[in-house]
Amino acid sequence: MILGIDIGTSSVRAALYDRKGTVIPKTLVKNERQLKLTVDGGSEIDAKKALSQLVGTVDDLLQSSESIPGKITHVAVASFWHSLVGLDRDAKPTTKVLSWADNRSRDFVPVLRKKLDESEVHNKTGARFHSSFWPAKLLWLRKAQPEAFTQTAQWLSLSDFLSLKLFGDSSTSISMASATGIFDIRKCEWDKSLLRSLKLQRSHLPRIAEPDQTFQLKPKFAKRWPRLAGTEWFPAIGDGAANNIGSGCVTKERAALMVGTSGALRVAYRGGPPTKIPDGLWCYRIDRGRVIVGGALSDGGGLYSWLKENLRLPANAEKLIAGRPPASHGLA
Numbered sequence: 001m002i003l004g005i006d007i008g009t010s011s012v013r014a015a016l017y018d019r020k021g022t023v024i025p026k027t028l029v030k031n032e033r034q035l036k037l038t039v040d041g042g043s044e045i046d047a048k049k050a051l052s053q054l055v056g057t058v059d060d061l062l063q064s065s066e067s068i069p070g071k072i073t074h075v076a077v078a079s080f081w082h083s084l085v086g087l088d089r090d091a092k093p094t095t096k097v098l099s100w101a102d103n104r105s106r107d108f109v110p111v112l113r114k115k116l117d118e119s120e121v122h123n124k125t126g127a128r129f130h131s132s133f134w135p136a137k138l139l140w141l142r143k144a145q146p147e148a149f150t151q152t153a154q155w156l157s158l159s160d161f162l163s164l165k166l167f168g169d170s171s172t173s174i175s176m177a178s179a180t181g182i183f184d185i186r187k188c189e190w191d192k193s194l195l196r197s198l199k200l201q202r203s204h205l206p207r208i209a210e211p212d213q214t215f216q217l218k219p220k221f222a223k224r225w226p227r228l229a230g231t232e233w234f235p236a237i238g239d240g241a242a243n244n245i246g247s248g249c250v251t252k253e254r255a256a257l258m259v260g261t262s263g264a265l266r267v268a269y270r271g272g273p274p275t276k277i278p279d280g281l282w283c284y285r286i287d288r289g290r291v292i293v294g295g296a297l298s299d300g301g302g303l304y305s306w307l308k309e310n311l312r313l314p315a316n317a318e319k320l321i322a323g324r325p326p327a328s329h330g331l332a
Contacts, residue, residue, distance in 0.1 A: 001016050001017065001018060001019075001024065001068075001070045001071065001072050001073065002016070002017045002018075002019070002072070002073065002074050002075070002076060003015075003016055003017075003058075003061070003072050003074070003075045003076070003228075003231075004016075004017055004075075004076050004077075004078075005054070005057070005058070005075065005076070005077045005078070006077075006078050006079075006239065006242075007050075007054065007077065007078065007079040007080065007158065007159060007162070007236070007239075008080055008239065009035060009080050009099055009100075009101070010032060010033065010034070010035075011030050011031060011032045011033060012030075012031050012033065012053050012054055012056075012057040013028065013029065013030045013031075013057070014028075014029045014057050014058060014060075014061040015027050015028040015029065015061070016061070016065055016068065016072070021246075024065075024068060026064070026065075027061065027064065027065050027068065029057055029060045029061045029064060031053060031056060031057050031060065033045070033053055035099055035101070036096075038104075040104055041102065041103040041104045041106065041131075042098075042102050042104050043098070043099040043100075043101035043102040043103075044096035044097055044098050044099060044102060045096065045097045045099065045158075046093075046096060046097070047085050047093040047096070047097050047158070047161055048093065050097060050158060050161075050162070051161075051162055051165050054162055055221075055224075058225060058228075059224075059225075062225055062227055062228075072227055072228060072231050073231060073232070074214075074231065074232050074233070074234065075228070075231055075232070075233040075234065076234050077159065077233070077234065077235075077236040077237070078236060078237055078238070078239045078241075078242035078243075079157070079158060079159035079162075079176065079236040079237075079238065079239060080099065080100060080158075080238075080239050081100060081157075081176070081179035081238040081239065081240060081284070082099070082100035082132045082133060082134075082157075082179055082180070082181075083097050083098060083099055083100065083157050083158040083159075084097070084098045084134055084137050084138075084155060084156075084157065084180075085097040085098070085155070085156055085157075085158060085161050086141070086148060086149070086151075086152035086154070086155055086156075087152065087153060087154045087155075087156060087161070087164075088151045088152060088153055089153045091164060093161070094148040094149075094151045094152045095141060095145060095148050095152070097158045097161070098137055100132045100262070101132075101262075102131065102137070103131040103132075104131070104140055104144070105131045105136035105137045105139065105140035105141075106131045106136070107140075108131075108135075108136040108139040108140050109129045109130060109131060109136050111139065112129040112135055112136060112139070113129055115197065116129075116194075116197060119279075121194065122277060122279070123276060123277050124184050124185070124186065124191060125178075125181055125182065125183060125184060125185060125191060125194070126178060126185045126273060126277060126282050126283035126284055126285075127179070127180075127181035127282055128279075128282070129181075130181075132181075133179075133180060133181025133182075134155070134180040134181050134182050135181050135182060135194065135198060138155070138198055138200070139198070152204075153203075153204070154170070154203075154204055154205070154206065155200075155204055155205060156170055156172070156206055157172060157176050157180070157206075159172070159176055159235075159236035160172045160176065160206050160236075162236075163215060163235070163236070166215070166217060166218065166221055166233075167215035167216065167217060167218060167233065168218055169215055170206045170207070171206060171207045171208065171209040171213065171235065172206040172207070172208060172209060172235065173208075173209050173235035173236060173237050173287075174188055174208060174209075174285045174286075174287055174288060175236075175237035175238045175241050175284065175285060175286055175287065176235075176236060176237065176238060177190070177206075177208060178238075178284040178285040179238055179282075179284045182194045182195065182198070182205075185273050185283060185284065185285050185291070186272065186273060188208070188285070188288055189208070190202060190205055190208075209235045211287065211288060213235060214232035214233060214234055214235075215232070215233040215234075215235070216230065216231070216232065216233065217229065217231070217233070237286065237287075238284065238286075240258070240264055240266055240284070240292065240294070240296075241268065241284070241286040241292055243256055243258050243264075243266070244256045244266050244267075244268040244286075244292060245268070245286070249266070249267070249268060250268050250269065250270075250290070251268075251269055251270075252267060252269045254267070255267045255294075256268075259303070259304050262296055262297060263296065263297040263303065264294055264295065264296040264297070265294050265295055266292050266293065266294030267292070267293050267294060268286060268290060268291070268292040268293075269290065269291065270289055270290050271289075271290070271291065272291065273291050273293075274293065277293070278293075280295060281293055281294060281295050282294065282295070282296070
């Protein structure tokens with residue numbers, strides 16, 4: 001069996017899967033949470049609290065599946081993209097975990113555009129200058145939280161922080177690194193020119209995990225979860241990448257439309273990034289051999305709720321739509 005974990009912005013979910021990728025009945029666990037929102041545009045979560053929520057979800061999954069026989073051989077993790085947290089030399093958080101929705105760094109977007117060639121950076125990193133990505137966030141933190149910034153020895157994504165605590169290794173996947181806005185998606189390495197511009201050293205960022213790298217639990221957690229002792233954990237990948245893979249949209253002929261807390265339309269395929277990434281789109285990596293291109297909206301679930309409430313759609317609307325041929329509505 002394989003344990004799948006989804007570290008989302010509004011919940012942490014886990015379930016057991018068989019080797020065909022089918023969810024084993026009655027194993028799905030979902031623990032909801034809310035990020036702290038501030039009046040100035042903050043969207044954050046305490047790193048230690050996030051760790052506790054993940055641990056609690058695994059606790060619940062293992063407890064609810066005690067009667068299910070079989071060995072859990074691997075754990076696969078998906079996490080929301082674009083998060084950022086600072087750690088000091090003792091691996092203690094110096095900042096909250098800033099989510100993709102945190103836009104307090106918005107005033108630094110024009111600063112970056114004035115200082116750097118956005119088109120060139122976009123074509124190297126797959127990301128335009130935006131408050132979701134690390135460059136603007138780091139500039140904002142340097143000014144807004146100078147003491148915390150000075151104390152920070154390493155900058156990580158939330159999934160990297162969780163890996164450090166669970167396994168003692170903060171190595172990040174290419175998938176997670178590629179959505180930071182400071183990773184060269186063509187060379188598959190941290191972008192040296194951006195690091196210089198941001199006055200960062202390579203040591204401030206996590207090591208890029210090897211293609212076949214897996215983790216194993218620290219003794220503390222292996223003792224807590226005997227069923228997972230010796231189990232191999234894959235480095236986390238971005239939730240958007242996992243969404244495409246899980247829905248079978250992994251060729252240029254298929255696009256995955258996702259409506260969750262945010263909304264996105266993505267195309268994933270084997271090969272390299274486009275020679276020229278379209279201006280309105282982003283481009284990240286799933287791994288060294290596959291890329292994912294798309295566009296995103298910051299509000300997906302809100303739109304879905306609005307449509308349900310105002311159009312008074314029946315509870316079985318999705319089932320009815322799925323049973324109709326494509327474009328049979330006659331609207332297009």
